[in-house]
Amino acid sequence: MVAELRVPVQRAWTAESILGYLYSTSFAAPHLFGDRLKEFEAAVKHRLTSFSDNDTFPERTSSSSVLPAGQEVTADGEG
Numbered sequence: 001m002v003a004e005l006r007v008p009v010q011r012a013w014t015a016e017s018i019l020g021y022l023y024s025t026s027f028a029a030p031h032l033f034g035d036r037l038k039e040f041e042a043a044v045k046h047r048l049t050s051f052s053d054n055d056t057f058p059e060r061t062s063s064s065s066v067l068p069a070g071q072e073v074t075a076d077g078e079g
Contacts, residue, residue, distance in 0.1 A: 001069040006062050013057040015045045 013021075019041060022028040033040050051057065 003067045003069065004064055005067055006064045008060070008062050011059050013059060014055050015048050018048070018057065019044060 022044075023030050030037055048055075048057070
């Protein structure tokens, strides 16, 4: 028997943090854009303005872990 622990996660993204996340991935690493990197950045920032007028993009999600039966978890997440 196992138990699942769900922890709500909230964060606020900006255009810069979204670009930073994208650049950390293998499918949008900066070198892949070559001399079009600045064009890509401008296009992303322009497109994001249609979703937020103050450069804030809230995200609400959750993180979950599967724990073995009998495993206790304290408030600090240690078990």
